[in-house]
Amino acid sequence: MTRDDARNKIIFALDVPGMAEVTKWAGLLSNKVGMFKIGKQLFTACGPEAVRAIRQAGGEVFLDLKYHDIPNTVAMATLEAARLGVQLCNLHALGGYEMMATSMETLRSKCGEQRPKVLAVTILTSSNQETLAEIGIETPIREQVVRLAKLAQRAGVDGVVASPQETSLIREACGSDFLIVTPGVRPAFASVDDQKRIMTPADAVSAGADYLVIGRPISAHADPVQACDLIVDEIVAGKAGL
Ligand SMILES: O=c1ccn([C@@H]2O[C@H](COP(=O)(O)O)[C@@H](O)[C@H]2O)c(=O)[nH]1
Numbered sequence: 419m420t421r422d423d424a425r426n427k428i429i430f431a432l433d434v435p436g437m438a439e440v441t442k443w444a445g446l447l448s449n450k451v452g453m454f455k456i457g458k459q460l461f462t463a464c465g466p467e468a469v470r471a472i473r474q475a476g477g478e479v480f481l482d483l484k485y486h487d488i489p490n491t492v493a494m495a496t497l498e499a500a501r502l503g504v505q506l507c508n509l510h511a512l513g514g515y516e517m518m519a520t521s522m523e524t525l526r527s528k529c530g531e532q533r534p535k536v537l538a539v540t541i542l543t544s545s546n547q548e549t550l551a552e553i554g555i556e557t558p559i560r561e562q563v564v565r566l567a568k569l570a571q572r573a574g575v576d577g578v579v580a581s582p583q584e585t586s587l588i589r590e591a592c593g594s595d596f597l598i599v600t601p602g603v604r605p606a607f608a609s610v611d612d613q614k615r616i617m618t619p620a621d622a623v624s625a626g627a628d629y630l631v632i633g634r635p636i637s638a639h640a641d642p643v644q645a646c647d648l649i650v651d652e653i654v655a656g657k658a659g660l
Contacts, residue, residue, distance in 0.1 A: 419623075419653065419654055420654070421650050421654055424623075424649075424650045424653035424654050425450060425451065425452060425646075425650050426452035427452060427623065427627070427628070427629050427630055427653065428450075428451040428452055428453075428629075428630055428632055428646065428649060428650075429451065429452065429453040429454070429455050429480055429599070429629050429630065429631045429632070430443070430447055430451040430453070430454050430455065430632060430633065430636060430637075431455045431457065431482075431601070431631055431632065431633030431634075431637075432454045432455060432456055432457070432460055432468075432472075432633075433457055433459050433460065433633050433634075433637070434459070434460055434637075435459065435460070435463050436463055436464060437464055437467065437468065437471065440460070440464070440468050440471050440472065441471065443637075444471065444472055444475045444477060445475075446642060446643060447636070447642065447643070447646060448475060448476070448477060450643060450646035450647070450650075451636075451646060452478065452629070453477070453478040453479065453480055453505065453506070453629070454472050454477050454478070454479055454480070455479075455480040455482050455631055455633075456468050456469060456472070456479055456480070456481055456482065457482040457483070458482075458483060458484075461481070461483060466502055469481065469502045469503070469504060470502075473503055478505045479502075479503075479504040479505060479506070480504065480505065480506035480507070480508075480599075480629075480631075481499050481502065481504040481506070481507040481508075481534075482507075482508055482631075483495070483499070483507065483508070484508055484509065484510055484539050485508070485509040485510065485513070485521075486509065486510035486512065486513045486517075487513070487517075488517070489513075489516050489517045489520035489521070490520065492509055492513060492517050492520070492521050493520045493521040493523075493524040493525075494524075496509065496521040496524065496525055496536065497524055497525060497528055497529075499534060500525055500528075500529050500532075500533050500534050504534050505534055505535065506534055506535050506536075506537060506599070507534045507535075507536055507537070508536065508537040508538065508539055508579060509521060509536065509537075509538060509539070509575075510538070510539045511538035511539060511540050511566035511567070511569060511570045511575075511578070512539075512566065514569075515569055515572065515573050518538060518569070518570055518573035518574070518575050519573040519574060521536065522536060522573060522574035522575060523574070526574075535576040535577065535597060536575050536576050536577075537575065537576065537577045537578055537579050537597060537599055538566065538567070538569075538570035538573075538575045538577075538578050538579070539578070539579045540562075540563040540566040540567055540570075540578050540579065540580045540584070541559060541562060541563050541566070541580070541581075543580075543581045543600075543601050543602030543613050543614065543615050543616070544602075544612050544613055544614055545559070545614060545615070546559065546614045546615065547559050549614075550562065559584075559615070560583075560584055560587055563580050563581070563584040563587070563588065564584065564587050564588060564591050566578070567580065567588045567591060567592050567596070568591055568592060571592050571596055576596070576597050577596050577597025577598055577599060577628070578592075578596070578597070578598060578599070579599050579600070579601065579631075580598060580599075580600060581600060581601075581602045581615035581616070581617070582600040582602060582603060582615075582616070582617035582621065582622035582625055582627055582630075583602075583615045583616075583617060583625075584615075585598050585600060585622065585625035585626045585627050586625045586626055588626075589625075589626040597628050597629075598626060598627050598628050598629075599627070599628060599629045599630075599631060600617075600622050600627040600629070600630055600631065601613070601630075601631035601632075601633075602614075602615050602616045602617065603616065603617065603618070603619050603622050603630045603631065603632050603635070604616045604617070604618065604635060605618055605619055605635055605645075605648060605649055605652060606618065607635070607639070607645075607648065608634065608635030608638075608639070608645075609634075609638075611634055618652065619632070619649045619652050619653050620652045620653055620655065620656055623653050624656065632649065635649070636649075
């Protein structure tokens with residue numbers, strides 16, 4: 419894999435509180451990552467302005483708002499995400515088939531080919547088997563993730579957000595055209611934080627991930643540009659990271 423291919427796989431989680439930070443990180447990392455992820459913190463603070471700033475700087479955007487509501491509400495929210503011109507957006511697979519299928523039908527009928535790819539969040543990477551037990555899910559986590567991935571695929575969704583630990587199982591179940599985006603990525607130099615189902619960048623790519631979402635391992639590093647370069651080095655070197 420070339421360095422450009424590896425770089426394009428990195429989605430930087432822009433988990434920041436304001437527009438000053440957006441400008442700072444976009445300037446610093448535009449040539450170091452393939453896409454910027456705008457999630458709940460930044461979107462709640464700044465709204466569509468944050469998306470427009472990245473788009474105007476020539477960056478691609480994954481709008482990570484993880485919609486989970488009644489089918490009509492999620493379909494209309496997804497349509498607004500498409501109107502913002504983002505490349506990726508997402509909803510929770512736990513919202514069920516009707517919610518996902520209604521969103522996809524709405525996007526296809528209103529936007530045609532000019533629509534973002536939609537991802538279904540399976541089980542959050544900060545969850546483990548105990549977390550699921552707390553909410554009454556006793557199914558083994560890998561089985562539950564594959565079940566949700568297959569449901570999302572049947573509903574016409576383009577791919578999933580899942581832990582790299584489940585990537586190879588999802589690939590096997592859903593095929594090579596189904597997008598797999600993995601947070602829960604931790605290079606050896608980074609702390610685990612609140613993530614529970616993690617893998618290194620090289621292992622995540624070897625397992626078949628299309629994109630890696632990486633936030634704090636880059637943003638909390640003393641030299642974020644060097645952190646990106648180290649991650650790219652590791653992906654290019656392959657599974658052993660050597
Ligand atoms: O299952 C999920 C879904 C989304 N996320 C998001 O990814 C980033 C990860 O950031 P790190 O700093 O690399 O932990 C963050 O924005 C989450 O909201 C996830 O972690 N897990």
